[in-house]
Structure formats: structure tokens, C-alpha cells
Amino acid sequence: MTNHTNHMNSSHHFSTDHIWSKVPPFWPLRNLIAVNPLLGFDALPFDTALQQGHHYFQKKNIPEKMGIVNQVTIKWLQLFLDQGQATIKMPLRDHGFLKAICQLLPFDKKVIPTTQNSFFSTLPTAPEEIIEKSLAFLKISSEAHEEFLTLMLTTLPGWASYINYLNYWKNDQHVPREIDIPKDEYLAFRLLLTCLLWPEAKELFLWGQHESCSKEAEQTLQRVKTNEKNYRDNLVKKLSMQKEQEKLSPEAQLVFCIDVRSEPFRRALELQGNYETFGFAGFFGIPLSIENSLNGEHYSSCPVLLKAKHRITEFPTSQHQAWKEGYQKLSLFKKLYQSVKYSFTSPFALVETLGSLTGFWMFLKTFFPDVAHYLKKHSTGLFEVSSPIATIIDSISFEDKCNYAAGALRMIGLTQHFAPLVIFCGHGSETQNNTYASALECGACGGRPGAPNARALAAILNEPSVRKELLSQNITIPETTYFLGAQHNTTTDEVVIYEHHLPEIFSHHLPTLKRDLQLARAKNAQWRCEQLGRKYSLEKAPIHAILRSRDWAQVRPEWGLARNAAMVIGPRWLTKNLNLEGRTFLHSYNYKEDEKGALLTGILTAPLIVGYWINMQYFFSTLDNVAYGAGSKVTKNITGKMGVMQGNSSDLMNGLPLQSVYKNDKEPYHELLRLLAVVHAPQEIIDRIVQQTPILKKLFGNEWIKLVCMNPSNNKPYLLKKDFSWEAL
Amino acid sequence: MSLILNLFYIDRLAGIMISLVAFIGILILIFARRYMDGDAKHGSFTLKLLSLVCVLAMLVSANHLLVFFVAWGVSNFLLVKLMIHKSHWKQAYRSGSMAGRNFFLGLIFLGCAFFCLYQVSGETSIQSILKISSSDLRIYFSAMFLIAAAMTQSAIWPFHRWLLSSLNSPTPVSALMHAGLVNGGGFLLARFAPLFLERPSLLNLVFTLGILTAFLGTLWKLMQPDVKKMLACSTMGQMGFMMAQCGLGLFAAAITHLCWHGLFKAYLFLSSPSAAQEKKYPFPVSKTWTGFLFSLFGGAAGAASFVFASHTPFSFDSTLILVCVAFIAGTQLSMVLLQNCLKNFPKAIAVSTLLGGCYGLNILVAEKFLAPLSLFQPQPMNPFYLVGLFVLIVSWLWILRKSATQHEEPSTFWLRSYVANINASQPAAETITNFRNDYQYK
DSSP, X not given: OTTOOOOOOTTSSSOHHHHHTTSOOOOOGGGOOOOOTTGGGTTSOHHHHHHHHHHHHSOOOOOHHHHHHHHHHHHHHHHHHOSSSOXXXXXXXXXXXXXXXXXXXXGOTTTOOSSOOHHHHTOOXXXXXXXXXXXXXXXXXXXXXXXXXXXXXXXXXXXXXXXXXXXXXXXXXXXXXXXXXXXXXXXHHHHHHHHHHOTTGGGHHHHHHSOOOHHHHHHHXXXXXXXXXXXXXXXXXXXXXXXXXXXXXXXXXEEEESSTTHHHXXXXXXXXXXXXXXXXXXXXXXXXXXXXXXXXXXXEESOTTSOOOEEEEEEESXXXXXXXXXXXXXXXXXXXXXXXXXXXXXXXXXXXXXXXXHHHHHHHHHHOHHHHHHHHHHHHOOOOTTSOEEEEOTTSOHHHHHHHHHHHHHHHTOSSOOOSXXXXXXXXXXXXXXXXXXXXXXXXXXXXXXXXXXXXXXXHHHOHHHHHHHHHTTOOOOTTOEEEEEEEETTTOOEEEEOXXXXXXXXXXXXXXXXXXXXXXXXXXXXXXXXXXXXXXTTHHHHHHHHHHHOTTOSOSOOTTTTOOEEEEEOGGGTTTOOOTTOEEEEEOOGGGOTTSHHHHHHHHTHHHHHHHHHHHHHHHHHOTTTTSOBOGGGEEEETTTEEXXXXXXXXXXXXXXXXXXXXXXXXXXXXXXXXXXEOSOHHHHHHHHHHOHHHHHHHHTTSSEEEEEETTTTEEEEEOTTSOEEEO | OHHHHHHBOOOHHHHHHHHHHHHHHHHHHHHHHHHTTTOTTHHHHHHHHHHHHHHHHHHHHBOBHHHHHHHHHHHHHHHHHHXXXXXXXXXXXXXXXXXXXXXHHHHHHHHHHHHHHHHHXXXXXXXXXXXXXXXXXXXXXXXXXXXXXXXXXXXXXXXXXXXXTOTTSOHHHHHHHHHTGGXXXXXXHHHTHHHHHTOHHHHHHHHHHHHHHHHHHHHXXXXXSBHHHHHXXXXXXXXXXXXXXXXXXXXXXXXXXXXXXXXHHHHHHHTGGGTTTSOXXXXXXXXXXXXXXXXXXHHHHHHHHHHHHHTOOOOSBTHHHHHHHHHHHHHHHHHHHTXXXXXXXXXXXXXXXXXXXXXXXXXXXXXXXXXXXXXXXXXXXXXXXXXXXXXXXXXXXXXXXXHHTTXXXXXXXXXXXXXXXXXXXXXXXXXXXXXXXXXXXX
């Protein structure tokens, strides 16, 4: 959002940014970020946006000629945006997109069949001029420019979404010029193809204006409202019956990500002993960029709305050299394999040499995924999650460290009564042969596992100088408290604690905690297996979960964030005794420590927005898995190592695949409802924050998110209505 | 009972093929139990897959012309039904019907061939027909028809379009197709090998078409930006090479090739969902001439070890083509190791010796196992083979040169050829999902 400028081009009757806002951004497969597919419509009331979405994205039967324009567009985009699939790459890519295309198009007999084309030969070079000339050629009146250009994007929405990402959202990701497309060049390219292939494209308006059946959207809305009311009534009734309990000093405190998958696990753990758990955004408030010490590659580990501020390196402490050698050996092996595979003549020898081996390997992977997993692990000996890992956080200044430390503790309301062990538990997932693996990782870490952030915050809080500074800010961390990082594997429910720096005197606390984590794991795995349609005993369930995570044929290794419905912002006692069925994001918050409402503003404008994007992604992928989702995994085809198409070639399928939100081809698993934010704070504070924050005013006023206030004075629920008045429930 | 037994003839060739089909079939069946869990048509998919495996087993062991013909037709029909898994998706339907039309043409070719054979011999037993030695022109024609049928089945140019347009099928179906049915052409030629071995001119024809397809398939494979099209083009190239091996008189080598390639390609298809996570390394480029020269020594080691392991006497006949392939693969491996320093020379020699040895051993085993059928008959060198050899070497040298000069400004000729080849390797227009909402998962 931040880099949007409302820039009006003087010579045009349209605003480029306005046109581009119609399509959402689409992150590449390496870090799939959940996004509201109707992001550009969120200034409209939800029901109107639903109609608009139907109008732009759910219409059927495009004019045949436009289909041909799309086909040629897809072909060239695939070639240009390829990030490493093709060995013989498209020539001239380093000239930039439009220039390369204009030099190659004359040879494309499918576009320009004759050598002389008067339109093409008199083409200007600047994208703006091409846009102007093409619009004139197509005889589009100036008032209709914006609408026509929007249609150029929405008739091929997936690919346009990726270009939107490249232009507005790639943030600090470095994208080389060879695979980057400026927004104007894309529009110019679309128009150019349209002029060449369908000079009468003005007819597209007829299709564009054709009223699509709006009844469908209305019916959807009714269904959604019923779902929401049922869910809300049930939830607030349960919440309003909770009472604050006296706190016993806990054996350990664990801070989990707000992710809906943490809720059932926290509940299972709390049942095992006296543990206090908290919910906090999984990047733990530190915008990091993580560098891999083995290959030097780095990535941002923070929400995409933020920019990574500190680059940190992680490496295994004990066998760094062995790891490095192992890694080099593995890459050498891959290089050898690829050099024979991606060349002329040599592949014929390769298949005969490796054929029997791959046959055997395939047999193992299909019939004995476990054995295959162990073989692979032992033959590479690499990337053990539990290996001791050192985090170098020197790049974070002392001042920043103190800010992160104090900010994190205040945010979750943990400023006193520290337990001997405080564990920051990020989360990651483990799946095999899964195109959408990064969609199961931590959204707050930009589609990456959260362990590095957890380790970094723990290291900061263990520094004596930081603790000393916190003391002056009225946060007293006793010497009897130690912080540790950990990671919750959401596919297997295993929790790995990074305990390698733990001083001797604390080590006696660990065994009980580890035992209880194992028990919680079994319990949660059992429940999750049930959600996946399998009933197992407590002993068998974790084994089945592990099997799912190692199975290369598995299309539903876990349910991810499906069925997400609400975000509860409040203390744990409000939800502790409730079974919330893994449907709620839980953010710890204590209004008493936040008189000015600054913390709550932070929660409502960051984690809640992330939750809202996730909720909308699941919502729309369920609503129409073709228009807003990625379709079935069964026929997917990965293009350019960045996105998914269906079959031979198609639009870039942004959104979630069918298997992530549907039990089978017919029955959805996810339930259609908008995110319900439940805030445990006085109405006046919420009122003030909402009125002062434009984005919240927009989202609540247009009913993209619903909000219920649990008034702390009487613990009664009040619903925020779209006119910002309160309705007692 | 004996009547039924007469309809079938289970020899070693049939044994290999049945094992391959059963292995792949069952593996894919189990894979699909999880991969297609929740799919509305999973039940009928399983049923069709099982029937297909049975029909294929009948096909490869058929001895009666009619049984062979019917099994050929039915197996292809079942494949088409499997391809159109998502029947509401019109592009998938068109992919299937396109393949169906191709297979129907193939069936007609096969029918013509069988009709001619029956006319000449009055026999319906394939084994009896193969024993007849006659110079009747009709046998020549029937052999031509057999070649045509094999070409349609194995996607040999110009019958390759259906294969490149077949990716609207579910991934397990693609795996089965690329590991199983597309090999039908190679099996057909091997089954009727004696007809071809008596007619060298036909061998030359098969070889030429095979090499052309091998070249085009490999070139297109290297250009594709998406994983499945890359795999489809690669299969096309491998099928071309398999046919070329038949054309060399080395039917046994073609059979090993189709088996190992089948397993390899099935694996690649089933693991294609990981394509985005697989890191692609740049093509190895020798920075110095010495590096390249030393790599050639590595290649020579590979070739020598191939000759040694396969027990083929190094002679100036059609086996030279295989030696050349081993040589190129060995050089390619050595180039990776010798890219930056020559210190790795012993390693390079070792690795390419290993590769050449494994490759050679494969050929040896196949040759020995299929020896009773005399399917390994090296042909004397001729101009066709020499041209083929030239194509294999020059295309490889070209990609080396291309990679070394990738930063230079491309010539107009290259731009023109690039676009032409991209267009030639595109799936048929009507099978591309131009508009998102045309896609249907039902």
C-alpha cells in the first residue's frame, strides 16, 4: 500500500495506479503471501465489492479473439518471466521487456503473418506513446480509456497480478531487469498485441458491460451473514462467561505465533501442566533479513508490509565445516546431474544410467516414505533442524535491541511474573513435493519459518546490558529467567527447542517441559488427524502426522489456516477454557498496560490486517476456486519456477489450490465468513483508534472485518456496526 | 484352452514389458490414492487404470494379429478416457480428442499393416508370420505401415503434436503415459524386428526419423519455460532416440532405453510439483581450451568404459553411435569438474568411467537377456548413420558454444529460429486455457 502514489498522467485520461489497483499482487511460489483478491476494491462496501469482483473476475466466455490475444500474451510472459526453467533462454531479455518483445515479434508468424505490417512498422518506442497510439488505433474514446485498460488486465488477472507484485510489492527483493516488467510496458504490450490480433477489440466493452448474474453474489452474501451470525453468537456467548483467574506462577511461559494453528496446540500444552502461553506475531517484532551461511543467499523474515532492517547470519556451531562440505558435495552432485540432463545428446545416456535407480527411489517414496526420508537424510547429512545454531545479532544496534525487547514484552503483557524459562516459539511446516509449501509457513515472516526471529529475540533478551536497560523502563527480568527460541512444526506438531546456550542452572527445567510438549503433540496431532478424516490413538496420531509430512504424494499434509474465523485480542484467561477448534488467531493484549491505546493501534493495523488478508484469501479461494483460487493440484503445471498454470498453459493461478480449502471436489472445508476481531478493551479506546486510523475506518466501515468489543468492565459483548455505533449482543 | 494359449506368446520381450507396465501401473495407482484423494472421479480413474494395465499386459503378450490389434485400440482408448479426467474442462477434452484422433490414425495404420501381413502369409499368428521369409512387396508395405503406427504412438515427428498438447491430463496420467503407452512404438518395432532387419532401407528410414525427432525434442525441451512442457518435449526427444536405436538394428538397446526412460520420466512427472524448489545451476562452460581438451579425455574414458562394459567390439558399425553418446555424456560430466581447475582430472575420469560403465552394463544385460530373440544386430556403417552421428555431435557442440557466448548480441538468424521453434513447440491452440474461467476442476 505504502508505495502507491495517486499519480495522474497529464496526457492520459486515466491513472495507471488506479487501473493497476484492480488486480491484487501475487507473490511468487518461494514466498506465497496471503492477499485479499479484492484488495483494490476494499474502499467499497463488502457487498458492492463482491458484485464488482463478480463483474471483473467471475464472468464466463470471453470473446474468442481476446482469447487469442491472451494466448500470445501468456506465451511471451512465460518466456520472459522464467526464473530458471529453460536452459536456452529467451534472447534479448537484458534489453528490457518491451524492447526485447518488439525485436522478436516480427518473427512471430502467429502475430505478424506478413513481413510488412503498417501498424507495427510505425510503432513508437516509449510505452506511453504505444499505449496512446494503440488506444487511438482501436478507436477507444478518451472517457473509456481507463475502463478498457482495466479490461486488458482483468481478462488475464493472474499474470497481471504478478506484474502488480513486481511493480508495487516486491519491496527489498532484488529482481534483475531480465525478469522484471514495468507496469506501463505491460499495458503497452497487451495493447500492441490487441491491435495486431484483434483490431475490433472495442467489442470487448460489450462483454465487459454485460451484466453478470448479480443474484449469485447476493446469495453468497446471505450465506456468509448466516455463517457469521452463528459463529459470532456462539463465540461471544462463550467468551462472556469467562472470568479472570488468579495466576499461579507458571513453570514456563511460551510465546506462540498468532496463527490459528497455535491455538489448539497451546490448549493441549496448557492441559499438561502449569504453563502460561501468549500469542504474538510470529516474527516477534524484529524485521530481519536472514542470510544462509552455506550459500550466501538471503531473504526477508518479516511481514511484507515492513522492510527488513537487519541482516543476520546463522550457522551451525559445531560442524560448520562439515555442513559446508556436505553442501558443496550435494551441489556438485546436482550440477553433474543437471549438466548431463540439460544438454544435447547426453540425456540419452543419463536415463539409461539412472533409470533403475529412479525406479527404485520412486518405489521407496511411494510405498515407504519413511525409509526414503531416512535414506535421503543420511546420505546428505544436511540441514538437521535440531542442530545447534548460532545467531549473530551484532548487526542490531543496542538501542534497537532494547526497543524490540521492551516492545515485545509490553505488547503481550509480559512485564512481570517471569517464569524460569520463557520460550519464543516460531512455526514452520515440513512437507514433500509441495508446490505450496511456503503457504504453510509463517505469514508474519513473509512465508518463511519463524525460528530465526525467535532465536534472535531470545538472544537479545538474554543480554545483560539489554536487561539492565529494561530495568530502567520498569521491566524487571530476574536473573532466574532465561529466554529460548523454539519452532513448532505445524505439520507434525513437533516442537524443537534451541537449547544449546542454556546455562547449566536452568537445564533441570527442560525435561518436564519436553515431556509435556510431547504429550501436547500427541493430543494435537490426534485432533488434527480427525480433521483430516482419520481417527487414530494418541500413540499412532503423531506417527501418521509425520508420515503425511514425508509423503511425496500427499496433497493435504495439513489443513493450514483453513476454517480461520476470528482474532481474539485480549488476555489468555478469556479463551483458556474454551475449545476454539483452531479457528482463531490469538493475540495477547492487556488493556491496562495500554492507556493511550498505542499498542492496540499497533495490533489492529498490523497483525489484524495480516489476519484479514489471510481470511480473505481463504474466503475467495473457497467461494470460487477457479476465479480466485488456483484450481486442483491434480493438473497443475509450474511455470518459470515462480507460479502455477493449469495444464498446457493458462492464466497464472494465484490464490490457494482446491485441496487447501476443499475436503473433496464438492464439499468445502473452509467456512465462508469474514474475520471477526474480538477486542478486550473499553469501547472508548477502540472508538478513538478507529476514528483516528483511516485504514481501520475503511475496513470496519465497509465491513471487510467485523469487530466485537468485550467490555472489560462488565465482560459484555458489543458489535461495531458499519456506521461505527455499538450494538449490544 | 490351447486355443486361448495360441492367442498369446510370452517370450522375454513380453516379460520385460509386462514387468514394466505392472510396476509403473501399481506404483501410480498407489501414488494416486493420496494424490487424487477427494477427486470426484477417483473411483473411475482407478478402474480405468487397472483395466489399462491388464489390456497392456495382453497387448505385449499377444500373438494373434486380431488380439494385438484390439488390445492396441482398447489401451489407447482407455488412455484417452484417462486424459479427459476433468471432462467439464473443454481444453482437457480437446487434448484428449486430439490424442484420440492420432491414436485412431495409428490404429488404421496398424490395421493396414496386419491386413497386408495376413494377405501374404495367410497366418494370424505373429510368430508364424515372422518366420516367413518372402520378398513380396506387400510385406514391405506392411512394414511401412508398422513404422507409421509406431510413429503415431511414440510421438515421432510429424506425429508429435498430440504429446505436446497432452498436459491437461492429471499428473499421474502423464506419468503413466510417458512411462508406458508412448513406448508402444518401440515395442511394436521390436516385436516385428525381423521384418526390418531384412530390409536395411527401412532401418535407415526409422533411424532418420528418429534422429530428427531426437534433435527437435531435445532442442525444444531446452527452451521450455514450464516444467511439464519441458518433460513432454524431453520424452519426444527420448522417443526419437529409441526409434533411432531401432534403426541402428539395436532393438535390444531400444528396449532397455524405453524401460529406463519410462521409470525416469515417471519419476520426474510425479515429482514435478517440486519444480519451483529445485535450484537450476548454470550450464558448465569451460573457460579455457585446456579445460575443454581435458574434458574430452574424460569423455574418452567414458566411451572406453562403455565399450568395455557392453562387450561390443569397437568397430566401425552402428554401435559407434552409442559409443558417441557415452563419449559426449562423459565429456559433459568432466566439464563440470574441470570448469575451474584441472586438479579434479582424476575425479572427472572416475565419474565419466562410472557413467560409461553403467550405461554399457545396461546394454550388455539387455543384449544377453534378449539374445534368444536376436534383437541386437549392429548394422554396417552407412551415410545415414554418419549424418546422424554428425547431428548428435554438432548439436551438442552448438549448445556448448551457445552457452559460452550467451552474453553476445544474438544474430537475426537466431532470433528468427528461436521464435519459430518456440511456436513449433507450443501445444495446439485449442488446448490452451486462454481464459481463466474456462478452466474447470470438475
